[in-house]
Amino acid sequence: MIASLRAACLPVLSAVALYVALTLPAVAVTAPEMPDPVEFTLDNGLHVVVIEDQRAPVVTQMVWYRVGSADDPVGLSGMAHYVEHLMFMATETREEGTFDATLRAQGARYNAFTSYDFTAYYQRLAVDRLEMAMELEADRMANLRIDLSTWERERSVILEERGQVLESNPQRVLAEQMRAALFRHHPYGIHPLGWRHEMERLDAESAEAFYRQHYAPNNAILIVAGAVQADDVREMAERHFGPIPANTTLVPRERLAEPPQLAERRIILHDPRVAQPSLMRMYLAPARRAGDQAEAAAFQVLAMLLGGSAHTAVLPRQLVRDQGIAVSAWAGYQGTALDHGTFSMGLVPAEGRDLQQAEDALDAVLADFIENGVDGDQLERAQVQMRAWAIYGLDDLESRANWIGSALTTGLTLQDDLDWIDTLLAVTEDEIIAAAQALDRRASVTGWLMPEAEGEQS
Numbered sequence: 001m002i003a004s005l006r007a008a009c010l011p012v013l014s015a016v017a018l019y020v021a022l023t024l025p026a027v028a029v030t031a032p033e034m035p036d037p038v039e040f041t042l043d044n045g046l047h048v049v050v051i052e053d054q055r056a057p058v059v060t061q062m063v064w065y066r067v068g069s070a071d072d073p074v075g076l077s078g079m080a081h082y083v084e085h086l087m088f089m090a091t092e093t094r095e096e097g098t099f100d101a102t103l104r105a106q107g108a109r110y111n112a113f114t115s116y117d118f119t120a121y122y123q124r125l126a127v128d129r130l131e132m133a134m135e136l137e138a139d140r141m142a143n144l145r146i147d148l149s150t151w152e153r154e155r156s157v158i159l160e161e162r163g164q165v166l167e168s169n170p171q172r173v174l175a176e177q178m179r180a181a182l183f184r185h186h187p188y189g190i191h192p193l194g195w196r197h198e199m200e201r202l203d204a205e206s207a208e209a210f211y212r213q214h215y216a217p218n219n220a221i222l223i224v225a226g227a228v229q230a231d232d233v234r235e236m237a238e239r240h241f242g243p244i245p246a247n248t249t250l251v252p253r254e255r256l257a258e259p260p261q262l263a264e265r266r267i268i269l270h271d272p273r274v275a276q277p278s279l280m281r282m283y284l285a286p287a288r289r290a291g292d293q294a295e296a297a298a299f300q301v302l303a304m305l306l307g308g309s310a311h312t313a314v315l316p317r318q319l320v321r322d323q324g325i326a327v328s329a330w331a332g333y334q335g336t337a338l339d340h341g342t343f344s345m346g347l348v349p350a351e352g353r354d355l356q357q358a359e360d361a362l363d364a365v366l367a368d369f370i371e372n373g374v375d376g377d378q379l380e381r382a383q384v385q386m387r388a389w390a391i392y393g394l395d396d397l398e399s400r401a402n403w404i405g406s407a408l409t410t411g412l413t414l415q416d417d418l419d420w421i422d423t424l425l426a427v428t429e430d431e432i433i434a435a436a437q438a439l440d441r442r443a444s445v446t447g448w449l450m451p452e453a454e455g456e457q458s
Contacts, residue, residue: 034052034053034394035052036418037049037050037051037052037404037414037418038050038052038230039414040230040234042217042237042238042241042242043242044217044218044241044242044244044245044246045216045217045218045219045246046217046218046220046221046222046237046241046242046244047220047221047222047408048221048222048223048224048233048234048237049221049222049223049224049404049408049414050223050224050225050228050229050230050233050234051223051224051225051226051397051400051401051404052226052227052228052229052230053225053226053227053397054227055227056226056227057126057127057128057227058124058125058126058127058226058227059124059125059126059127059130059224059225059226059227059228060122060123060124060223060224060225060226060397060398060401061122061123061124061130061133061134061137061222061223061224062120062121062122062222062223062224062225062401062402062405063120063121063122063137063141063220063221063222063223064118064119064120064220064221064223064405064406064408064409065118065119065120065214065215065219065220065221065409066117066118066214066219066220066221066253066409067080067118067119067214067215067219067253068080068114068115068116068117068118068119068192068409069081069114069115069116069187069190069191069192069193069194070116070117070186070187070188070190070253070255070338070339071187071214071253071255072187072190072194073206073210075198075201076194076198076201076202076206077190077194077195077198077199078158078162078192078193078194078195078198078199078202079194079202079206079207079210080114080119080192080210081114081119081158081192081193081194082154082155082158082194082199082202082207083119083207083210083211083215084112084113084114084119084121085154085157085158086144086146086149086151086154086207086211087112087121087140087144088100088112089144089145089146089148089149089150089151089154090144090145090146090148090149091139091140091143091144091145092139092143092145093139093143094139095148096148096149096150099136099140102132102136103123103125103133103136106125106126106129106132107125107126108123108124108125108129108133109123109124109125110122110123110124110125114192115192115406116187116188116192116337116338117337117338117409117410118405118406118409118410120402120405120409121137122398122401123137124398127226127227127228130224130226130228130236131236131240134236134237134240134241135240137222137240137241138240138241138244141215141216141217141220141241141244142244144211144215146204146207146208146211147204147208149204151203151204151207155199155200155202155203158193158194158199158202159196159199159200161193162193162194162196162199165193166191166193170269170271170273170274170449171278171449173269173271174267174269174280174447174449175280175447176191177267177269177447178267178280178282178445178447179191179282179445181265181267181445182265182282182284182342182443182444182445183258183340184258184259184261185256185257185258185259186255186256186257186258186339186340187255187256188337188339188340213247213249213250214250216244216245216246216247216250217241217244217245217246218246218247218250219247219250221405221408221409222237222241223401223404223405225397225398225400225401226397253338255338255339258284258339258340261284261440261442261443262442263442264441264442264443264444264445264446265444265445265446266445266446266447266448267445267446267447267448268447268448268450269447269448269449269450270450270451270452271449271450271451271452272451272452274449274450274451274452275451276348277348277349277354277355277448277449277450277451278346278347278348278349278448278449279346279347279348279349279355279358279359279362279446279447279448279449280344280345280346280446280447280449281344281345281346281362281444281445281446281447282342282343282344282444282445282447283342283343283344283439283440283443283444284340284341284342284440284443284444285299285333285335285340285341285342285343285438285439286299286335286341287335287336287337287338287339287340287341287410288335288336288337288341288407288410288412288416288420289411289412290411290412290413290416291413291416293412293416293419293420293423294423294426294427294431295431295435296333296335296341297420297423297424297426297427297431298427298431298432298434298435299333299335299341299343299435300333300335300424301379301382301386301424301427301432301435302331302333302343302432302435302436303331303332303333303343304382304386305374305375305378305379305382305432306331306345306366306369307329307330307331307332307345308331308382312378312381313331314365314369315329315330315331315345315347315362315365316328316329316330318365319347319358319361319362319365323361324350325347325349325350325353325357325358325361326347326348326349326350326353326358326361327348327349327350328347328348329345329346329347329348329362330345330346330347331343331344331345331346332344332345336406336407336410336412337410338409338410338411343439345362345366347362355448355450359446366436366439369436370433370436370437373429373433374429374432374433376429379429379432383424383425386421386424386425387421387425390421403417404417407420
C-alpha cells in the first residue's frame, strides 16, 4: 500500500529519468501540444489543479496534504505515515476494507506515500470513474473513523515495514544514521517511517488528534490529470469536497530551526551483511524558493554534471574510468523541500582500494572541478538533455502531477513548477562553481559502510 521510502527520497529528477536523459543523443525534441494546467481554489480553501490531456480516456486523481513526517508530534515519530495507513480504513459511512474493494472492482491502480513535507494519495482509473474516486477521497478527508478500525494491527504493519524497507538494508540504515547526524535539531533528521521505539507508542487517540488537526480542505491540494476539462472538475470538486468545512484552527507549519553548523561529522557503520564497502557524503544545501529558484537550480545542474551519467559525468569519468579508484560514483541534489535541501555524493571503491583512498580521491576531483571550472561542452549537452527530459516528462501524467504536488506542498507555486526547466537552462558556469564552493564540510556528514570489523561478534 505504501511507498514511504520512495517518496522520502523523491528527487527533482529521478535517477532513471536523469540517466536516460543524459545518455540520449543530443537531438531536437518537440514538446507535445497540451494546455497549461489550470488552478483554482474552492471556498473552503481546497486548492485544485487540473492537467488536461485528452490522448487516452484515463485520469489520475491525487490529493496532497501539507503535512509530513517533519510535522510529527515530538516523541511520536512515524505518525504521519501511520495516519496514511489508517486513511484506508473505516469512515462514518464505510466499513474497513470498502475503500480498497471499491477501487479494485473498478480496475483502479491506487496507492499513497508519506515524505517529510507531505502525504499524498492517488488513483489512476478510467475517466468515467473519476466521480466515484473523488467521492471516496472526500469521504475519508472528512469522515475517517480510526476507532472503528483495526489500528493496532496497522501499527504492527508499519513496524514490519520499517524492518523490511529500512532495517534490512545496511545502505538505508547508514543513510538514516547520517541524516540524524546532519540535522541536529530539525525534524528532517528523522526518517518518515519513524524511530521504532516511538512507533510502538502510536495509538488510536493520538492518530485521531493528528488527523483532525491536519486533514482538511484548506490544508490540501487536489490534482486531476487526464482526459478531463477544468470546468467539469470544478463542478465535481464543488459537489464532493465543497461541503467539507475548512479547519479554522489550522496553524502555519513551524518546525524547530537548525542551528549554525560548525563541525563536520563522520559515521562509520559495520554490518556483517555488507559485501562491498561504500562511502557517502551528505551536505546541507539550499531548497527551492518561490519566485527565486536560481540558487537551487545551480545545485541541481551541479549534481547532473558531477554524477548524472555513468558515462560522461565528472565523478564516474574520473574516479571509475580514468583512475580506477571506484567501480561506481554518483552525486544527487534534493531541493524540493519546505526548509532545507541536501546535496550528496558517494562511491563504491574498487578492489584493493580502501575507503580513505577513495574519499581522498573524491575530494581531489571536487577540488579540481572547482579550480578548473565547468566543461562548456558538457554543460551544453546537459542543457539539451534537460530540455528533452522535461518534454518527455509531459507524456507521463503521473510524473507531472507528482512534480506539481511536491512543489505546491513545499511552498512553491504552480508558476515556479512551470518555470523550473527554464531556470535550469539559464544556470551559468559561474553559478555552478559557486554552488560547488558552497558545499561546506562543516555542514556535512561523511558515512563509511563497512563489513563487520575484525573480531566483532555477529
